[in-house]
Amino acid sequence: MRRRHPEIDPQSLSETDEQRQLRAVLRDFFTEASSPEDVRKHLGTPRGYDEPVWARLAGEIGVHGLAVPEEYGGAGFTFAELAVALEESGRALYCAPLLPTVALAAHALLYSGDHTACECYLPRIADGTLTATVAGFDAPEPASPASPDGPDEPGVTAEQVGSGWVLRGQADFVLDGAGADLILVRARTPAGPRLFACEPTQDTSRRTPRRVLDETRRQALVEFRGAPATALGTAEGTEETVAATLDAGRAALAAEQVGGSGHALDATVEFAAQRHQFGRPIGSFQAVKHRLADVLVALEAARTASAYATACAAARAMSSPSAVASSQLPVAACAAAVVCSETFRLATAEYVQLHGGIGFTWEHPAHLYVRRARGGEVLFGTTDRHRTRLAELIGLTTGNDPTAGTGSTAGIGPTAGTGPTAGIGSTAGTGSSAGTGSTAGIGPTAGTGSTAGTGSTAGTGPTAGTGPTAGIGSTAGTGSTAGTGSTAGIGSTAGIGPTAGIGPTTGIGPTTGSAA
Template sequence: MELLPNEDVGELRDVVRAFVDKVSPEDEVRRLMETELGHDRAVWRRLAGELGLTGLGVPEEYGGVGGGFQEIAVVLEEMGRALMCTPYLATVVLAAGALLRSPDEAARAEYLPGIVSGETVATLALAEGPADWDDPAVITTTATRTAAGWELTGTKLFVLDGTAASLILVAARTGSEPADIGLFAVEGNAAGLRRTAMTTLDPTRKLARLDFVGVPARLVGEERGAWPVLGHVLDLAVVGLACEQVGGAQRVLDMAVEYAKARIQFARPIGSFQAIKHRCADIALGLDAARSAALYGVWAAATASPELPVAAAIAKVRCSEGFMFAAAENVQVHGGIGFTWEHPAHLYFRRAKSGALLFGDPARHRDRLIEHVTASVESEAL
């Protein structure tokens, strides 16, 4: 009930949608996805300065505008609807989320104002393989204490906006136990850091490989206490991605319906044919289920509910599969033109497929859901 639509959220959605529609039309998305940076710095500064969107969820003492995850979810949904090329998910949800949940007050005071102002593009470097998002035991990047501080050595993969970030938060091993993980801040231009853009299915979202060879780093928080923070932030990122996917699924449904009304075959709109009606109806049903799952995740994130891991897993499965189905059916509704590079349908299909794999695929999150439910049942039995 706390997250039902209200006047403030509705106004925020209207403002964000108007802004996104203006700065992120299809031709701009196509232009930016061919660039190395992957986003427009001027638009990023406007997004921060004019709209204050990078300050959502950040307390006023660090320059933020307050609010919570419900507002962030609205922004992500509208950005997903337009495939907006922006480091918002990486900077606001991953990096700022990790800083806000870290016990390191000095790090928050140093880094959050730059994120809020738009001067800093930040990200979180966590995974070292395609299935390594949620298991601290597989992290092999090591942090070594030196006379000058800390140095990092290792490799991180699938780092969102990793080539554009001026601040990179890195999960690294500080001890021999599986959960001995620390969080470290690295400057984007640090000596020994090599950043390489990864070629992926979805050119609208930039991912990078980061190689660390004796890279100087600053410890954020406790030396061995980062994993609970990182696990929580990963759940937030999964829910944020689910909101993006809902926005994308809504757009492809609108696209399919518009085309079905306009395309004429045999002197009739193709939307009058039963097969096309069924496809559009199936997309709508899947979208409703995905939206409900995402809303559950947003509620859990916004209220700091202990149900967040379960809600995040449900959202990842339902929204990833719902968006994939919607994007594929949209291509089918459009027929031959939907398969061409010139049509935007394939861009949404690519985003849907890549998003389904980001932060762990649906199969992995089904396993996570089973693990959480089993643990809960066993705990109640005791």
């Protein structure tokens, strides 16, 4: 039975003094080294970021090794300290591959439990001399009875050659795929999926940069042509490692998005206080206040969701796979992905809109944050996918035949608060069962004997009383009797099926034959 309240120490959701000091240092660092002008300047370089600044970030502050254990050359802190760094990097729109290297690849190595690989790669990640990424982690499964044609993309396969492995196939939209020194690849083998470490070369790997919306986060198509690779961990633990890595990535991205949202709100509030119109600051107008207040409320919710996901990721890294935090991380990561993505999108939209004409120009940095927000929305799956996964994780019934409960949601069928409400084309009769209180808008209420299949019938025609009752008035078509209480001419009209402003509408709601 799932516990009602998560077993997370409340203190882990609050920022410590050390984390506040780290935040202050990083904000000063990024203000100096990653201004909008710096970001634009480095977008045209081969690597897309300032490599000396990357080295300083690793050497002077030690960001790369914050969540790496001391035995592998790191600082031995937790994911919580790394989240502070990611939030500040997102606030400054830092364009180096911090997310794929430190959040994804480093945690994939740790979760794999392969001490040899960790000793080989993590010290170089911690000191900033090695950039890394992951590929094929979101690859579809091979052919199954439900999908006999298999995945749409060929994916990556691994072949055993002698005592080693070689990779063949391709992975698309790989973060920093064109420049990463190390790629951790989920590849298919005859025995099932397996995780591999590959250091690509020009002879065995072809890497093609992709043109993407967010130029500050580069992606590439990586084609493996017999690239030598080393197997990581065990075959049995591959899928768990991949899933945990993606959840850690979602938590890391959520922290970035909180930082970006915070910058967008602060910059917009500052502009609203300075910009005058009609003899007063535009921030003094109630309409502007309300919009900024909406962003602030959304941002606070995003901070909470991100803090919870961060706490779960930190607990997951320090615990065994069977610990409580392992079951909480997927839920927390999905929730944070939804809330923080939508908040970042709202904050950047207001960033542009409330700056007026200047917000739409290429010279203003607002569009860079809009691009980052839109790109991040689909980085580890869309919000719809996260909601679907979240519903499955917490035990909600989904699919095409949902039954109505309190708050149950449906894939294709009706969605409900306290009872399923009729959407577009949703029918009550193909699996969606309504108890008492199934409502279709403000139209017919299910009383005793009202069935909605090919038409809402109550005997030969609806009568006011035992059949479905109309909202303000339903008019008689052919065969329906206006008994006691059913009045015509107040606003609803009848053709084949009654169309009404307040009652049921034909084509969208339930339709009838010759009687309504």
